[in-house]
Amino acid sequence: MNRTEWTRIYRAALLECDLAKLPTRIREAETAIFTRIRDLAEDSDSCHERELISDALFGLRTLQKPLLRYSGAEQADRSHFPLPTSRTSRT
16 A cells, blocks of 8 residues: 555545445545555654654544434434334234
């Protein structure tokens, strides 16, 4: 994984407008970034890219916060207003 690859995947997550696809894009970006971190483990000349990676991870966490709140609110709504179950009448 090189810098161009992980940044392309990260940008795709940042630009994703479909909330249903966003969690997948975030996971893909995290995977790409962590792969790149492993690749950089022995490269002492990668300080600038490590800073970019740190910023990108912060950006992904920022994207996740509203999703977590939305998901939690959605679950709370469901618990307060359970969906009616279908009843069949026996005759």
